[in-house]
Amino acid sequence: MPVAISAPGKVLLAGGYLVLDKDYSGLVFGLSARIHSISTPDPEAAGPGVITVKSPQFTNAVWKYKISCPDSDKGVVVTQVMEEESSKNLFVETTLRYALTYISSTTLITDFESKTITILADNDYYSQPTYPAPRFNHLNTPLSASHKTGLGSSAALVTSLTACLLATYIPPPASAPELRTILKQQLIHNLAQASHCAAQGKVGSGFDVAAAVFGSCVYQRFSPSLLEAIPEANTKGFARSLKETVDSPWDLQISKTRVPRGIRVVMGDVDCGSSTPGMVKKLLAWRTAHPAVAKKMWDELEMLNRGLIDLLESLRISSEEEPGAYSGALDAIRKHGWAHPHPHERCLTTLREIGGQIAAIRVIIRGMGEAAGVPIEPEAQTKLLDAVEGEVNGVLGGVVPGAGGYDAVAFLLVDHPETVGELKAALGRWNGGTAQGKGVTGESVKALETREEQEGVRREPLEGYEGFVSFA
Numbered sequence: 001m002p003v004a005i006s007a008p009g010k011v012l013l014a015g016g017y018l019v020l021d022k023d024y025s026g027l028v029f030g031l032s033a034r035i036h037s038i039s040t041p042d043p044e045a046a047g048p049g050v051i052t053v054k055s056p057q058f059t060n061a062v063w064k065y066k067i068s069c070p071d072s073d074k075g076v077v078v079t080q081v082m083e084e085e086s087s088k089n090l091f092v093e094t095t096l097r098y099a100l101t102y103i104s105s106t107t108l109i110t111d112f113e114s115k116t117i118t119i120l121a122d123n124d125y126y127s128q129p130t131y132p133a134p135r136f137n138h139l140n141t142p143l144s145a146s147h148k149t150g151l152g153s154s155a156a157l158v159t160s161l162t163a164c165l166l167a168t169y170i171p172p173p174a175s176a177p178e179l180r181t182i183l184k185q186q187l188i189h190n191l192a193q194a195s196h197c198a199a200q201g202k203v204g205s206g207f208d209v210a211a212a213v214f215g216s217c218v219y220q221r222f223s224p225s226l227l228e229a230i231p232e233a234n235t236k237g238f239a240r241s242l243k244e245t246v247d248s249p250w251d252l253q254i255s256k257t258r259v260p261r262g263i264r265v266v267m268g269d270v271d272c273g274s275s276t277p278g279m280v281k282k283l284l285a286w287r288t289a290h291p292a293v294a295k296k297m298w299d300e301l302e303m304l305n306r307g308l309i310d311l312l313e314s315l316r317i318s319s320e321e322e323p324g325a326y327s328g329a330l331d332a333i334r335k336h337g338w339a340h341p342h343p344h345e346r347c348l349t350t351l352r353e354i355g356g357q358i359a360a361i362r363v364i365i366r367g368m369g370e371a372a373g374v375p376i377e378p379e380a381q382t383k384l385l386d387a388v389e390g391e392v393n394g395v396l397g398g399v400v401p402g403a404g405g406y407d408a409v410a411f412l413l414v415d416h417p418e419t420v421g422e423l424k425a426a427l428g429r430w431n432g433g434t435a436q437g438k439g440v441t442g443e444s445v446k447a448l449e450t451r452e453e454q455e456g457v458r459r460e461p462l463e464g465y466e467g468f469v470s471f472a
C-alpha cells in the first residue's frame with residue numbers, strides 16, 4: 001500500500017542562537033514549502049531487504065540500501081549498494097538506520113519488505129533557474145550543487161521520511177489515515193530529532209525538526225543529554241537505548257502559534273550563503289568568554305522576543321474579536337503607512353508596537369553580532385531591511401531570520417496582493433546589498449512564494465503525485 005507524507009520547512013523569526021540554550025525560546029513558523037516522501041512497492045525487488053530512495057528532481061540522486069538485522073541489540077544495518085555515479089546522502093542513510101532500528105525493536109520485524117521511496121521537494125527549497133517553475137521542478141544538477149534557500153530541507157526531509165517509514169512498516173492501526181492522532185507526533189518528533197542530530201553531528205537546537213513535526217510554534221529545546229546517551233549506531237545497546245529514549249517523555253516545550261489572519265510572512269532569498277556552524281561556534285565561544293555581558297544580552301533579547309510573541313497573540317485575538325476594526329487598520333496601513341486619522345485605535349497601536357518590537361530586537365541582535373564579531377545582521381542586510389520598510393506601506397518589519405548572515409530576509413506584512421506585489425518589486429529592485437568579502441555586489445533579492453502554514457507533518461492523498469511517482 002503506497003504511503004505519502006509531507007513535512008513543512010521553517011523560518012526562525014526570533015530567537016536565533018538563544019534557542020540553542022533550553023532556558024531561552026525561539027519563534028518559528030512552519031512554511032507551505034514541504035518535502036514529501038512517498039513509499040511504493042518496489043516492482044523490481046527479488047525479495048525483501050532493499051530500500052531505494054530517489055530524488056528525481058536532481059541528477060545522480062538514487063540511493064539504494066541493503067537492509068539487514070544480524071544483531072537486534074545493535075540495530076538494523078543499512079548498507080549502501082554503490083553503483084556507478086552513486087552519491088552519498090547522509091541524512092537519508094541515517095534516517096533509515098534510526099527509523100528502521102526503532103521499527104524493528106518495536107515490531108520485531110527483521111525482514112523489511114523492499115520499497116522505493118520518492119522524495120519530492122517544493123520548489124522554494126532551492127533557487128530556481130526560472131520563475132515560475134513547474135511543480136517539483138527538475139533542476140538538472142546533483143543535489144550537492146543546488147542552491148538552498150535556507151528553509152530547512154534536511155529537517156523536513158528527515159521528518160517526512162521518518163513518518164513515511166513508520167506508516168509503511170508499522171502495521172494497523174498505526175498506519176490508519178489520521179496520522180496525527182495515531183502515529184503520534186511525539187514519536188515522529190523524538191525519532192526524527194535523534195536521526196537529524198546524528199546526521200548533523202549533534203549541533204543545532206532542533207527547532208527546525210520541531211517545526212517540521214508540529215508546525216508553527218514557540219520552541220524551547222530538549223536537554224542535549226537525552227540524545228548524547230544513545231550509543232553510536234550499530235554498536236552494543238544502540239537499539240534498546242534508541243527505543244527507550246524515543247519512547248520516554250522529553251523536556252522540550254512547544255506552544256502552538258500562528259501568524260494572525262491578514263498578516264503574511266514573505267521570505268527573500270539573497271542567494272549568497274553563510275556558514276551557520278561557523279557562526280554558531282564563534283558566537284558561543286564569545287558567550288563563554290563574556291558570561292556576564294552575554295547573559296544580559298540574552299535576557300534582554302528573550303524579553304523582547306517574548307514581547308513580540310505576546311503582541312502577535314494579542315493581534316490574533318483582535319482579529320477574531322473585533323474583525324471590522326482589525327481589517328480597517330490593516331487597510332489603513334497598507335494604503336497610507338502609519339499616517340492614520342485615528343492613531344490611537346487599538347489594532348493600529350498593536351500593529352505599530354509589533355513594528356517597534358522588531359526594530360528593538362534588531363538593535364540587540366546587531367550589538368550581539370558586533371560584540372562577537374559575527375555578521376548576524378550584516379550592514380548590507382540592515383540597509384535592505386530599512387529600505388524595504390521605508391518604501392513599502394503595510395510592512396510591519398523585517399528580520400534576518402535564523403542564524404542571520406547573508407542568506408535570507410523575512411518580512412511580516414499585510415497579506416494583500418498589492419502589498420505583497422510591492423514588496424516583491426522592492427526586493428527585485430534592490431541592488432545596494434554589497435556583502436563585503438563575499439564577492440557579491442548589487443544582487444537582487446528573490447521573494448519566495450512560500451507563506452506561513454501552521455500545520456506540521458501530515459499524510460497526503462496519493463493523487464497529488466501522479467506524474468511524479470509510479471504507483472503501478
Ligand SMILES: Nc1ncnc2c1ncn2[C@@H]1O[C@H](COP(=O)(O)OP(=O)(O)OP(=O)(O)O)[C@@H](O)[C@H]1O
Nearest residue numbers: 055089090091119121148150151152153154155157
Ligand atoms: N530533495 C532532497 N532529497 C534528498 N535529500 C535531501 C533533499 N534536500 C535536502 N536533502 C538532504 O539534506 C541535506 C542538506 O541539509 P543542510 O542541513 O545542509 O541544509 P538545510 O537543512 O536546507 O539548511 P538550513 O537549515 O540552512 O535551511 C542534503 O545534503 C541532503 O542530505
Ligand SMILES: C[C@@](O)(CCOP(=O)(O)O)CC(=O)O
Nearest residue numbers: 016017019204205206402403
Ligand atoms: C543559530 C541557530 O539558533 C538557528 C539557525 O537557524 P537557520 O538554520 O539559519 O534558520 C542554530 C539552531 O538553533 O540550531
